[in-house]
Amino acid sequence: MMQITDLKQEQKIPPILRLGFRPFFLFGSAFSVFSILAWLLLLETTLIFSPFGGGLWWHIHEMIFGFFIAIVTGFLLTAVQNWTGIPGIKGKTLLFLVIIWGLGRIVMSVPELLGQSMSSIIDLSFLPIVAFILAKPICAIKQYRNLFFVPLLLVFSLINLEMHLAVYSPELVSLKYAGYAGVIMVSFLISVMAGRVTPMFTANGTQTPKASPSPFLDKVANGSIAVLGLILILAPFMAINYTVFGLVSISAGITQLIRQYRWRPWITLRVPLLWSLHVGILLLGIGLIVLGFSYSLGGLSVNHAWHLVTIGAMATTVLAMIARVSLGHTGRPLTPPKLMSFAFIILVFSALVRSFAPWAWPEHYNIILSIAGLSWILSFMIFIFFYGPMMLMPRVDGRPG
Numbered sequence: 001m002m003q004i005t006d007l008k009q010e011q012k013i014p015p016i017l018r019l020g021f022r023p024f025f026l027f028g029s030a031f032s033v034f035s036i037l038a039w040l041l042l043l044e045t046t047l048i049f050s051p052f053g054g055g056l057w058w059h060i061h062e063m064i065f066g067f068f069i070a071i072v073t074g075f076l077l078t079a080v081q082n083w084t085g086i087p088g089i090k091g092k093t094l095l096f097l098v099i100i101w102g103l104g105r106i107v108m109s110v111p112e113l114l115g116q117s118m119s120s121i122i123d124l125s126f127l128p129i130v131a132f133i134l135a136k137p138i139c140a141i142k143q144y145r146n147l148f149f150v151p152l153l154l155v156f157s158l159i160n161l162e163m164h165l166a167v168y169s170p171e172l173v174s175l176k177y178a179g180y181a182g183v184i185m186v187s188f189l190i191s192v193m194a195g196r197v198t199p200m201f202t203a204n205g206t207q208t209p210k211a212s213p214s215p216f217l218d219k220v221a222n223g224s225i226a227v228l229g230l231i232l233i234l235a236p237f238m239a240i241n242y243t244v245f246g247l248v249s250i251s252a253g254i255t256q257l258i259r260q261y262r263w264r265p266w267i268t269l270r271v272p273l274l275w276s277l278h279v280g281i282l283l284l285g286i287g288l289i290v291l292g293f294s295y296s297l298g299g300l301s302v303n304h305a306w307h308l309v310t311i312g313a314m315a316t317t318v319l320a321m322i323a324r325v326s327l328g329h330t331g332r333p334l335t336p337p338k339l340m341s342f343a344f345i346i347l348v349f350s351a352l353v354r355s356f357a358p359w360a361w362p363e364h365y366n367i368i369l370s371i372a373g374l375s376w377i378l379s380f381m382i383f384i385f386f387y388g389p390m391m392l393m394p395r396v397d398g399r400p401g
Contacts, residue, residue: 010400013091015393019401020077020088021329022391023098025322028070029380031105035062038109040373043366052111052119053167053175060179061163063310065123066105068186069156071318073101073130075193076149078329083146086137087400097133100126120164127157148192156185159233173236181232183310187284188225190317191256194281195222199263201324205274205334206267217259224252225288246296253288260285272336273324276344280317283351287313290355304355311376312351319347319383330390331397343382350375 016022041047042055051058077097081088089097104126107119114122131153138147162178195218203210227248231240260281268274287308294305323336354372358365395401 010090011394016391017094017098018090018394019081019329020094020097021074021322021325023094024070024074024077024101025326026384026388026391027098027102028067028074029322029384031070032063032067033377033380033384035059035066036373036376040370043369049109050112052108052116053163057163057167057175058108060175060182061160062105062108064179064182064186065127065156065160065163066108068314068318069127070101071322072186072189073097075321075325076130076134076153078325080134080137080146084137084141084143086140089133093133097126097129100129116167124157124160124164127153127160131157152185152189155229155233156182159185162233162236177232177235177240180306181229181235183306183314184225184229184232186314187288187309188222188229190280190284190314191222191225193321194277194284194317195259198260198277198281201277202263202265202268202274205271208264208267211263214259214262217255217262221252221255221259224248224255228252242295246292246294249288249292249295251292253285253290253292256281256285256288272341272344273320273327273334276320276323276341277317279344279348280313280315280320283308283312283316283348284314287355301359304358307372308351308355311354311372312348315376316344316347316351319344319379323383323387326387326390329395329401330393331395331399331401332390337386339382340386343379346375347379350379 010018016026038047038049039055039059042049042059049055053061077088077094080086100122104123107114107122111119113119131150134153135147135150138144138150159178159182162173162181163175165173166175166178199211199213202208228245231245231248260278263278265275265278265282268278287305290308291302291305294302323340324334327334327336350372353368353375357368357372361368
């Protein structure tokens, strides 16, 4: 437990820098709003903007390594304190990490500031630093179960390197496969964390018995997604068999749905922080199945199918998790503002529109993208409006954090 002296010292630190979730949830969400708006304007050719790697590269890279990785960083830097009992980074150390992340977003958007090479170095440095900071307290108490996340962050570093190599040597590394690898590995992380926390959250939030664990289902659900990630990471060195990739994706999706069924998602319908999380997991399973059929049999465009995973599964799960974690770690009851239910709904709407509407009405593609993008922006603006003040104020219960 933290001592009272820690609290006195912490009162000298601005609240936004008292624990990792505060700046990374807030700034990551704000950056997602900016990046989606910039992408929509780029598509309409109304924005004079020459980001690193070009518009498509920037959109893919920044949604993964700008937005999602910021949220993952905030979550892990906060969770490691609970895992180890060692206070998380705060103050100047946390500020340094935020600056590195923020500088990465600036140079990826305006690479001419420092040049391409230096821009790449800055962006690529962030994840290894996070991995080192995360590893220190875990290794200090030899809690090797959670050390798993350190090599995972290094895998993300490798994928980020591949994305940069796709700019410098596109004949060797495919932007498409490197970006998809990032998406799959974020999905893998979501699957792992879902298995760890969803049964407990569901039981606590509904006052019902916790679903019994199934290590076999967890291993298959997580392992099959990891196989997809490995296939994509190795794409520069081996050809991808789309049929095999599709079948593995379908298997991964079916396993996700079987596992989730055991968690009884239907009992969460009256609890927004729970049903939103379950919807994200549901869309992960459905998204992987749709993606698998797209690769194996054709039909729905692969590009559209990927967005069922990115917006439907990843973004919805992220919004549900940050809405919950932010309340708990600022000392508030786990009752979100009522408008957050609307934010969850319109984010799911964004996913469904972006994934299926272009297939049904291809002649209205630009309008569809605008509707989906503006729905995302509104969803995360609601989060920022209600949760931003929480990040900027001390915990309401007076405890550190």
